[in-house]
Amino acid sequence: MATLHINGVSKSFGDVKILHDISLDLADGEFLVLVGPSGCGKSTLMNVVAGLEEPTTGQVTLAGRDITHLPPDERDVAMVFQSYALYPNMTVGQNIAFPLEMRKVPKAQRTEAVNHVAAMLQIDHLLDRKPKALSGGQRQRVAIGRALARQPSLFLFDEPLSNLDAKLRVDMRAELKKLHMRHGVTTIYVTHDQVEAMTLGTRIAVLKGGLIQQLATPMELYERPANLFVAEFIGSPSINTAKATVSDSGEVMLGDAAVGVKLDASLAHTDVIFGIRPEDLRVSPLDTPGAIHATVALLEPTGAESYVLIDTAYGEFTLRMPGPGEFVVGQQLAVSFDAAKVHVFDATTELRLG
Amino acid sequence: MSTTPVMSLKPRGIKWDRVALYAVLLLLAFMFLMPIYVMLINSIKPLAEIRGGNLVSFPLEPTLEPWLQAWSLAQIGVEATGLKPYFANSFLMVIPAVLISTALGALNGYVLTQFKVKGGTLIFGLVLFSVFIPFQIVLIPMARLLGELGIAGSVKGLILVHTIYGIGFGTLFFRNFYAAFPQELVKSARMDGAGFFVLFWRLMLPASLPIVVVNIIWQFTNIWNDFLFGASFSDYTSYPLTVALNNLVSSSTGVKEYNVHFAGAFIAALPTLVVYIVSGKYFVRGLMAGSVKG
Amino acid sequence: MKNRWLPALVLSPSIIMVGICVYGFIAFTFYLSFTASTILPTMTLATESNYERLFSLRNFFLSVKNLGVFSVLYIVISMLLGMFLAILIDQRIRAESLFRSIFLYPMALSFIVTGTAWKWLLDPSIGFERTMRLIGFENFVFDWIKDGEMAIYTVVIAAVWQTSGFVMALFLAGLRGIDGEVLNAARVDGAKNWRIYWRVIIPQLGPSFISSFVILAHMAIKSYDLVIALTGGGPGRATWLPSVFMYQYTFTRNEMAVGAASAVVMLIGIAIVVIPYVRREMRLNKGVQP
Numbered sequence: 037m038a039t040l041h042i043n044g045v046s047k048s049f050g051d052v053k054i055l056h057d058i059s060l061d062l063a064d065g066e067f068l069v070l071v072g073p074s075g076c077g078k079s080t081l082m083n084v085v086a087g088l089e090e091p092t093t094g095q096v097t098l099a100g101r102d103i104t105h106l107p108p109d110e111r112d113v114a115m116v117f118q119s120y121a122l123y124p125n126m127t128v129g130q131n132i133a134f135p136l137e138m139r140k141v142p143k144a145q146r147t148e149a150v151n152h153v154a155a156m157l158q159i160d161h162l163l164d165r166k167p168k169a170l171s172g173g174q175r176q177r178v179a180i181g182r183a184l185a186r187q188p189s190l191f192l193f194d195e196p197l198s199n200l201d202a203k204l205r206v207d208m209r210a211e212l213k214k215l216h217m218r219h220g221v222t223t224i225y226v227t228h229d230q231v232e233a234m235t236l237g238t239r240i241a242v243l244k245g246g247l248i249q250q251l252a253t254p255m256e257l258y259e260r261p262a263n264l265f266v267a268e269f270i271g272s273p274s275i276n277t278a279k280a281t282v283s284d285s286g287e288v289m290l291g292d293a294a295v296g297v298k299l300d301a302s303l304a305h306t307d308v309i310f311g312i313r314p315e316d317l318r319v320s321p322l323d324t325p326g327a328i329h330a331t332v333a334l335l336e337p338t339g340a341e342s343y344v345l346i347d348t349a350y351g352e353f354t355l356r357m358p359g360p361g362e363f364v365v366g367q368q369l370a371v372s373f374d375a376a377k378v379h380v381f382d383a384t385t386e387l388r389l390g
Numbered sequence: 391m392s393t394t395p396v397m398s399l400k401p402r403g404i405k406w407d408r409v410a411l412y413a414v415l416l417l418l419a420f421m422f423l424m425p426i427y428v429m430l431i432n433s434i435k436p437l438a439e440i441r442g443g444n445l446v447s448f449p450l451e452p453t454l455e456p457w458l459q460a461w462s463l464a465q466i467g468v469e470a471t472g473l474k475p476y477f478a479n480s481f482l483m484v485i486p487a488v489l490i491s492t493a494l495g496a497l498n499g500y501v502l503t504q505f506k507v508k509g510g511t512l513i514f515g516l517v518l519f520s521v522f523i524p525f526q527i528v529l530i531p532m533a534r535l536l537g538e539l540g541i542a543g544s545v546k547g548l549i550l551v552h553t554i555y556g557i558g559f560g561t562l563f564f565r566n567f568y569a570a571f572p573q574e575l576v577k578s579a580r581m582d583g584a585g586f587f588v589l590f591w592r593l594m595l596p597a598s599l600p601i602v603v604v605n606i607i608w609q610f611t612n613i614w615n616d617f618l619f620g621a622s623f624s625d626y627t628s629y630p631l632t633v634a635l636n637n638l639v640s641s642s643t644g645v646k647e648y649n650v651h652f653a654g655a656f657i658a659a660l661p662t663l664v665v666y667i668v669s670g671k672y673f674v675r676g677l678m679a680g681s682v683k684g
Numbered sequence: 685m686k687n688r689w690l691p692a693l694v695l696s697p698s699i700i701m702v703g704i705c706v707y708g709f710i711a712f713t714f715y716l717s718f719t720a721s722t723i724l725p726t727m728t729l730a731t732e733s734n735y736e737r738l739f740s741l742r743n744f745f746l747s748v749k750n751l752g753v754f755s756v757l758y759i760v761i762s763m764l765l766g767m768f769l770a771i772l773i774d775q776r777i778r779a780e781s782l783f784r785s786i787f788l789y790p791m792a793l794s795f796i797v798t799g800t801a802w803k804w805l806l807d808p809s810i811g812f813e814r815t816m817r818l819i820g821f822e823n824f825v826f827d828w829i830k831d832g833e834m835a836i837y838t839v840v841i842a843a844v845w846q847t848s849g850f851v852m853a854l855f856l857a858g859l860r861g862i863d864g865e866v867l868n869a870a871r872v873d874g875a876k877n878w879r880i881y882w883r884v885i886i887p888q889l890g891p892s893f894i895s896s897f898v899i900l901a902h903m904a905i906k907s908y909d910l911v912i913a914l915t916g917g918g919p920g921r922a923t924w925l926p927s928v929f930m931y932q933y934t935f936t937r938n939e940m941a942v943g944a945a946s947a948v949v950m951l952i953g954i955a956i957v958v959i960p961y962v963r964r965e966m967r968l969n970k971g972v973q974p
Contacts, residue, residue: 088868109874121869125887134883138874182873415772419786422845425801426789432804444815445805498698505691513699515966520706522958524906526930527947528709530716530725530940535705554705557698586690615794617909622935632796636913639800648804655800659793666792670785673792674853 038064038099038189038222040085045094047080047246054080055246058094065220069237071227071269077246078226082194085224087111099189109138114183115192118199120175122167122182129154129163132181139186153181173204180215191223197232209235230270234258242266264309264386267379273314273343275379278350280310288380290350293326296375299390307383314343314356316377320370327370328353332363346371433457433652440648456649460657464650466634467626473657476634480614480661482545483630487552488609495560495605496598500590502561503568504576514565521558529622536623543625551623552613559612560605563676567601568594600672607669608676611662631658710951717945723938734945744946746921747929750836754925755904757840763896765844766851767889771881773852774859784856788849795846799913802842803829832922835915839907839923842914847903851896858892859885894961901957905950926950 040062047055054077062068070078083089085096087108095104103111114135122131129150136146154160157177167175176196183191193212197205213236216223227233233240234254242249242257242265250262261267267275280290286301287294290310320327330346330353342361346353346369355371363369380389428445433456435449462472498517502510532551533542541547571594579593595602620630629637635658639651666673720730738744769787773780790798805811808827816824828834862885870880908927915923917932924932926946934943 086868086872088871108868108872109876113872115869115872117865117869119863119865121863121865123866123870123884125884134870134875135873138879182869186873411772411775411777415777415783418769418772419783422786422790422849425798425805425845428805429801440810444818445811446815494698497694501691501695507691507695511966511969513695514969515962516707517698517702518965519955519958519962520702522902522954522962523706523710524927524947524950524954526906526908526927527713527951528705529931529947530934530944531709531712532705534725554701557702558706561698586694611792615796617794617796617912621912622931632794632909635800636796639803639913640916648810651800651804655797659797662792662794663789666789667785670781674784674788678853678857 040190040222040224041095041097042081042085043095043097045081045084045091045096047077047084047089048092053246055084055091058246058248060241060248060251062222062224065222067216067223067225067236067238069225069227069233069240070243071230071233071240072243072249073228073269076243078243079194080246081243082115082192082224082226085190086113086115086192112189113192114186114188114190115194116176116179116183116196118195120167120179120196120199122175122178124167127164127166128159128170128178128181131167131178132185135182135186149185150181153185156184157181172200173208176200176208180212184215184219187221189222191221193223193225195227196225197227197229205232212236231272234270242269260388261379262388264311264381267311267381267388271313273354273356275311275313276317276351276353278310278348278353279383280308280380282306282308288378290328295373295378296326297378297380297390299380303389308389309381309383309386310350311379311381312353312373312377314354316373317353317355317371318373319355319357320372322368322370324370324372327372329368329370332365332367332369335361335363335365337361429652429656433649433656435649437645437647437649456647456653457657459647459650460638460654464638464654466637467629473631473634473638473654476629476631477657479545479548479624479628480631483548483552484610484613486549487556487613488606490553491556491560491609492602492605494557495562496564496595496602497590498557498561499564499566499568500594502565503571504589504594517558517561521562525555525618529618533622542623543628545624545628547623548619548628548630551619552616555619556609556613559609563601563605563608564598567598571597600675603669604672604676607665607672610665611673611676614662713944713947717941717948719941721940721944723940725940730941734941738942738945738949741942743921743924743933744926744929747924747926747946750923751905751925753836754839754843754907755901757837758843758904759897759900761840761844762848762851762900763893765848766896767855767892769848769852770855770859773856784852787852790846791850793846795907795909796913798842798846799910802838802845803914806838806841829915830919832919835919835922839911839914843904843907843910846910847900851900854896855889855892858889862888898957898961902954905954905957926953 042058042060045055045058046053058081060068070081072078080089084091087103087106087110090105095102097103098111098113103113123134126134132150132153133146136149141149150163151160154163157180159174159177159181162170162174162178167178170178176199179196196212197208200208209232216236225232225236234257237254239251239253240257241251244265250257250266252260252262257266257270261270264277268277278290280288280295282299282303282305283289283294284301284304286299286304288297288299288308288310289295295310322329328348328350330348332344333347333352334345336343336345337360341359342357344355344357344361344363346355353371381387382389424446431447431449432440432445434452434454435443436451436453436455439450460473462474463470464472466473466476501507502514507513536542536547536550539547539550541550575593576589579589584593614630615632616630617632617636620633621636624630624633635654638654716725717734718729719726719734720728773783773787777783806826806829808814808825808830811826813824813826816826829838866884867880870884875883906927907925908931911917911923911925911928917924917928926949930943930946930950932943933939933946
């Protein structure tokens, strides 16, 4: 059972602490995505799991073995790098066979494994080419093939799709998901792209500043973000936020209007942040009670839907509408929302309330 | 951003790997430094100590007499003047040659990379080849030419020779640098109306200051250290330092004053050594400029 | 550019100077090698082939043989030592620049200085042999420099000392140009340190090998200063190289035409090594020309 346990891992480089006491557990066959902005420590964490860096404190256990201080080759972990890191002086076939060669797998078996993997990834016609004669997408498949051929207990993907162009990225995303469904190898996948995170992961760990902000399924992250950062990071376009207050009785107030969310009375008079996702705002008749009045500032049609930027008394909001939208800049409208879709965060701690 | 650790002999457990590594490095460093150490300490020993003792021992009675000898008293040419006048000759020879060949090299490199010149590639190829030729092949005709110009056996003659043969190197250095110069800057300057000389003087030359330094260092070192041209084209008044040193050291008559030889060698080595130490990475860049791009 | 002729004009002084003083002179010397020149150049053609004479001379044969021995040893040892030094320095050692400077400083010295230093270092009466004997190894012998058979190897020693730092610099640049992530991939794939060097790093050092070979080979053929300072060509003629032969026959033995012929042979030797490199650079130049 290739379960992975990361316990209390911290990593400092000199005085700079990159990772703060990270703990997470992966079940066998799980696809965990590590997502976060640049510098959040996700790549460092990957390197620690891969054995390319040693943690300052903490432990890593894979399939019951403590691998914390083992060199990379003894961990039974395979990694796909952002730049693919193919051996430029070897052919595709030799690249894929290399890890097997290092493990002294006999030639006949090696060739079989290479052919099998190459066929699966549809690169069998490229086996004799050198990396520089391949396109980005082809190189990426070779990198994946090299990792697959080893049949490791754990896969690590370090932003493998970042260097591909947009269309190819979408295609490869689907292929990676199919691969995982087929082989079920425990996987950690690092990306800065939240769409990739949401579509690929069984669970997602959002990192910022070397700390796990939230570890949950995609839907949980979307519906119940643990703090403001997660709320703003997940979901595109980003969640709309505005400053709000809490009344004596615990009602969250946007200006003078109650939004329909009631918190514990002990939170009265706290400054809070009100959040509502663009897709949860609906255009309603101008006289609807509790609706927010707004002026259309900008229209961004994307074909299947439109993003409408509206100016309100509480700041600029984005509204997401199906279809091309029939609005004009300068038009007056009103938007309303379901109180259940409202997110409230403490203005100081940025943690979720209620 | 992924942190990519660079390859290293990762020690596991005991750091014997590193100990062995440093031991080997220190041994090699010692072997590389040994000749200069020997030269230095033996240059301040009285002759009797050298003959009586071993090469690596410290001087018991250190003296600067050999240095004095080498600098101003030893007989090299017709008179016993030491190396001093020849030191001066070398400077007089090197400085104009370096400056002119650098200036021409910069202009040439500029033209070859920024303008369509008929046969530009061929010219480049011929210049490139010319820096590799064995200079023995030009000795006879050059001697003839210097004679015809009336500057045979003079410092002026040496300046001419070194300037001409320095142009090739200079052109290559600058050409390589300007070839990698961002074309957008050049295009933008041209659109702003920059002409031939303005483009060179105001944009490209200032940007290539490091290469100018590299070129000067490289040419200085090469020309200062030259022997073949010096031996072939100078006479006893115009010997450059290397030729004078060789005369000093190779005299087969009389007592071999090893300490004076070492002091003389050191004097000859000092300018380029100082340039080397002071210029550090520029020296290395000069060396690299001759290599193949991968 | 309004002035079409300006670039060409700027180039012309150099073209003229290099044209005459390099290629013109080469042609002149080439012509001379067919003349009857002895002390001074003369234009009358020789009755017998100077080249035949050249190749029949024992001195020349000896020079070429010495060059062969010298260059093979010099090139191979310098490359191996240089690469080894580069690999050592690449191990993220402390005081890296200090070590680099130590291995590289001999390149700043004139060959005359190097020759002078090593000449006495290797001299049996005051150098290495004597020092070892004084320490206690009474029967230690190291008189290669005085030995006709072995003297050429002393030239190898001094030459390798002088230039292996340069080869190190070339290989170090090559090593540093290798993508770090590829090395990480190799570690994850299970390759141990030496395997990584052998299978991944060294195969990528092709350009460094080529550059160092071209430069070392041409330096070997041109070696003159070092021999003069170290052994004077001796003992006897035991360390003569074609460069020494040329100088001797042209200026001392009054056989200028033969000397010229030997210079031509040297040029051809260098051309064989260098021309492929020059042609490659010329091909790449197509991408450079505007």
